[in-house]
Amino acid sequence: xxxxxxxxxxxxxxxxxxxxxxxxxxxxxxxxxxxxxxxxxxxxxxxxxxxxxxxxxxxxxxxxxxxxxxxxxxxxxxxxxxxxxxxxxxxxxxxxxxxxxxxxxxxxxxxxxxxxxxxxxxxxxxxxxxxxxxxxxxxxxxxxxxxxxxxxxxxxxxxxxxxxxxxxxxxxxxxxxxxxxxxxxxxxxxxxxxxxxxxxxxxxxxxxxxxxxxxxxxxxxxxxxxxxxxxxxxxxxxxxxxxxxxxxxxxxxxxxxxxxxxxxxxxxxxxxxxxxxxxxxxxxxxxxxxxxxxxxxxxxxxxxxxxxxxxxxxxxxxxxxxxxxxxxxxxxxxxxxxxxxxxxxxxxxxxxxxxxxxxxxxxxxxxxxxxxxxxxxxxxxxxxxxxxxxxxxxxxxxxxxxxxxxxxxxxxxxxxxxxxxxxxxxxxxxxxxxxxxxxxxxxxxxxxxxxxxxxxxxxxxxxxxxxxxxxxxxxxxxxxxxxxxx
Numbered sequence: 001x002x003x004x005x006x007x008x009x010x011x012x013x014x015x016x017x018x019x020x021x022x023x024x025x026x027x028x029x030x031x032x033x034x035x036x037x038x039x040x041x042x043x044x045x046x047x048x049x050x051x052x053x054x055x056x057x058x059x060x061x062x063x064x065x066x067x068x069x070x071x072x073x074x075x076x077x078x079x080x081x082x083x084x085x086x087x088x089x090x091x092x093x094x095x096x097x098x099x100x101x102x103x104x105x106x107x108x109x110x111x112x113x114x115x116x117x118x119x120x121x122x123x124x125x126x127x128x129x130x131x132x133x134x135x136x137x138x139x140x141x142x143x144x145x146x147x148x149x150x151x152x153x154x155x156x157x158x159x160x161x162x163x164x165x166x167x168x169x170x171x172x173x174x175x176x177x178x179x180x181x182x183x184x185x186x187x188x189x190x191x192x193x194x195x196x197x198x199x200x201x202x203x204x205x206x207x208x209x210x211x212x213x214x215x216x217x218x219x220x221x222x223x224x225x226x227x228x229x230x231x232x233x234x235x236x237x238x239x240x241x242x243x244x245x246x247x248x249x250x251x252x253x254x255x256x257x258x259x260x261x262x263x264x265x266x267x268x269x270x271x272x273x274x275x276x277x278x279x280x281x282x283x284x285x286x287x288x289x290x291x292x293x294x295x296x297x298x299x300x301x302x303x304x305x306x307x308x309x310x311x312x313x314x315x316x317x318x319x320x321x322x323x324x325x326x327x328x329x330x331x332x333x334x335x336x337x338x339x340x341x342x343x344x345x346x347x348x349x350x351x352x353x354x355x356x357x358x359x360x361x362x363x364x365x366x367x368x369x370x371x372x373x374x375x376x377x378x379x380x381x382x383x384x385x386x387x388x389x390x391x392x393x394x395x396x397x398x399x400x401x402x403x404x405x406x407x408x409x410x411x412x413x414x415x416x417x418x419x420x421x422x423x424x425x426x427x428x429x430x431x432x433x434x435x436x437x438x439x440x441x442x443x444x445x446x447x448x449x450x451x452x453x454x455x456x457x458x459x460x461x462x463x464x465x466x467x468x469x470x471x472x473x474x475x476x477x478x479x480x481x482x483x484x485x486x
Contacts, residue, residue: 017135019193021147023186024128027091028151030182031121034098036159037166037175038063038114040311044167049107054229061225062111064415066118068217071408072263074126075400076205082197083134083400087127088190093120095183102176129403131194133391145388146329149322160311209255209263216248217408221415228419265401268394272462274402277390279459281406282413284345284382287452290417291352294425294445295372302361302438313365317372324380329388337389338463344381345460349453351375356446361435382456389463417452424448 038060046056077086097117104110129148136144166174219241227238256262269275299310328340351374358367387406394402428441 016195017132017144020131020135020195021144023087023190023193024132025147025150026182026186026189027087027094027124027128028148029154030179030186031094031124032151032155033159033162033182034094034117034121034176034179035060035063036155037163037178040160040163041167041172041175044172045107045110048172049110051107055107057229058111059107059114061222063114063118063121064225064411065218065222066115067122068221068408068411069214070119070122071126071404071411072210072213072217074123074130074407075264075404076210077123078127078130078400080205083127083131084190084194084197086123087131087194088187090120090123090127091183091187091190093117094124095120095179095187098176098179098183102173126400126404126407129387129391129407130400133394133399133403134396141392142329142331142333142385142388145332145384146326149325149329149384154322160308160314164308164311204261206255206259206261206263209252209259212248212252212255213263216245216252217412218245220245220249220412224415224419228422233423264405265398268398268402268405271393273393273464274390276459276462277386278405278409280341280382280386280456280463281390282409282416283452283456283459284348284386285410285413286417286420287352287449287456288348288379288383288417289414290421290452291446291449293418293421294442294449297425298359298439298442302435302442313369314372316369317376320373320376321380324377325384326380328381329384332385332388336464336466337385338461338465340385341382341389341460341463342457344378344385345453345457346378348375348378348382349450351378352446352450352453356443356450359439359443359446361439382460386460386463417449421445421449 042056042059045059046052049056074086077089081089094117097113097115097120101110101113101117104113132144132148133141162178163175166178223238223240223242223245227233227242230237233239233242252263253266256264256266269278295314296310299305299313305313324344328344332340351371354374355368355371358371390406391399391402425441425445428444429438432438432441
């Protein structure tokens, strides 16, 4: 097969990158909006289906478990079928799952169809990220990842408001039907704009590894979610699935270090930058998303606000995160990754500390929003810049495995954080009768989230001190041999 090289290929890369970004951003916006909309709709769904909230919670939990179970397959699927076909399949599963979810006649079928959505959603993010990384040269990786962060700005701001309006003005069916036109557009654009993948030799699927990692992740996330929801990590509660999940993941790691064709390339952890990025993306999401669980609960339980009102108070944080992320990720091509990320962690921890210190039954909302603005500015300096730095020097063949691994550890960190915050809050709220006592319970729990944010600064110190200057051939794809011999 002939390959285009030199100036012609270099000139075509910006156009190919732009087309890829258009498709991936549309698909990501659909997925992010869906999650935020459904979270707002859980209480109304409990009323519609006359089901307890613990059962309706599986609408979100089933999606998460399916997402975690399918993410490990992303790297193999891209190698076996090509990134374009895999992404089209993910879009079709997500859009089709949305359509049948809207037609659900009971809570059981709705949970089942949410699982179908999760199978598509689990592939959208790692495959989309891998396609963008492959299309971008290292010199402009930060700008490309900044565009990829647009859904993070749009989703948290628009999702809760759109979800509340759809339920109030129309019906619960529309929280899923709204995905259909977006999914249709994404499918058409993906079929037309994404480049066809080059023919590659069939890659063998590591079936034993898959049978350990996917169930292991599902059991771990299930145990953490269940334990967090019920405040029970005893042997009779969530401990057995957590232990079983950890054992399966440990078995996967042992196999991945010895087999010739592992499901994920664990040798990437030998690279200090990649390993530091992975560790940061476990601890920081644990603190950040754990705190995001607490904030609406504080507004609704202690301050007596409605879901819509608490969602509107979260807009400043989402805007700050999205704006800061756009600036920071574009600047990561020119500044020290270590300095930016560590500074972002410090700012985020400071903002969350200011929020926690002020908590009370009558704290002015503008002061709480101001603290969240500070936190959001720091968060935007961490999440996407870490992803960009960790994957910048990966060989093209390692990109699918690298992006998949980052998504897995981020999901694990998020689950650990939300579960721990739920348990700590439940314990502190047990004897809290007055509003002041409830505020104190939230305040104590927030310090756990601040601790996770602060701990993330330790691995972040091992990120590159300065931006690695790309060589003169940066415009062309970096060869695997070149990267591995540096």
